[in-house]
Amino acid sequence: MDLLQRFAHGEIDAFETLVRQFQGDIYAWTVRIVRDSGVAEDLTVETLWRIYRARHQFRPDGNFSAWARQISTNLAIDHLRRNRPEQSFLVEPAGVLQPDPLVQRETQERIQQAFRRLPAKLQVAATLALVEELPYDEIASALGTSVGAVKLRVFRAVRILRKRLSQAEVRPE
Amino acid sequence: MKGLEDKYMTEHDERQIRDALRQSFPPVKTELRKDLWPDVLRKLDHHPVRVPWYDWALVGLSAAMFLAFPRLVLVFAYHL
Numbered sequence: 001m002d003l004l005q006r007f008a009h010g011e012i013d014a015f016e017t018l019v020r021q022f023q024g025d026i027y028a029w030t031v032r033i034v035r036d037s038g039v040a041e042d043l044t045v046e047t048l049w050r051i052y053r054a055r056h057q058f059r060p061d062g063n064f065s066a067w068a069r070q071i072s073t074n075l076a077i078d079h080l081r082r083n084r085p086e087q088s089f090l091v092e093p094a095g096v097l098q099p100d101p102l103v104q105r106e107t108q109e110r111i112q113q114a115f116r117r118l119p120a121k122l123q124v125a126a127t128l129a130l131v132e133e134l135p136y137d138e139i140a141s142a143l144g145t146s147v148g149a150v151k152l153r154v155f156r157a158v159r160i161l162r163k164r165l166s167q168a169e170v171r172p173e
Numbered sequence: 174m175k176g177l178e179d180k181y182m183t184e185h186d187e188r189q190i191r192d193a194l195r196q197s198f199p200p201v202k203t204e205l206r207k208d209l210w211p212d213v214l215r216k217l218d219h220h221p222v223r224v225p226w227y228d229w230a231l232v233g234l235s236a237a238m239f240l241a242f243p244r245l246v247l248v249f250a251y252h253l
């Protein structure tokens with residue numbers, strides 16, 4: 001019986017081997033989305049725990065890595081949804097991006113703030129596509145959706161972000 | 174013409190927003206700092222997989238039905 005079959009039958013040794021093999025990949029994926037190492041570690045542990053709990057649903061001939069990535073992406077989306085900033089966005093105009101490092105830093109913080117206020121699914125698609133520059137098909141697979149849907153989410157994220165930044169008079173150069 | 178203009182604006186917007194985001198979100202370190210297996214094991218020990226109460230209720234109800242109406246076993250077997 002191979003490793004994935006033994007895991008699907010609930011063998012803890014097989015699961016330990018899979019954890020050691022895939023924990024790095026799951027963490028790397030999660031930290032790209034949440035951008036916080038501590039949170040990413042917690043979410044990786046949660047992902048692995050859920051994987052073990054759902055082992056009966058896993059088909060041993062399936063792709064373990066893709067399955068794990070979908071679970072971790074869903075958990076990251078839930079995390080972003082729960083931790084979305086509540087306060088109203090950018091009350092005061094921030095001004096144009098300027099060479100002054102302090103002003104630049106402030107502008108970047110405002111852009112981050114605006115980004116964190118996006119709906120979680122848009123945020124994840126935009127992070128992976130625009131910040132991490134990952135291929136759309138890879139993102140679509142992790143989100144369990146189509147390439148077209150990912151492009152639409154990125155488009156909507158850009159439009160909302162553009163509108164909010166322009167309302168706050170933040171002009172990225 | 175309008176469509177082309179919109180397309181250009183969209184691509185331009187996307188490029189500008191992407192650059193701004195890449196400046197605002199510096200690359201993250203993707204290497205895992207520690208082995209997470211002990212944490213996973215601890216979580217498995219503290220949150221053992223439990224069968225939910227409604228599953229037990231379903232089993233109990235099925236058993237009661239089969240005891241009360243033994244012929245249901247045949248119907249059940251036929252549908253399996």
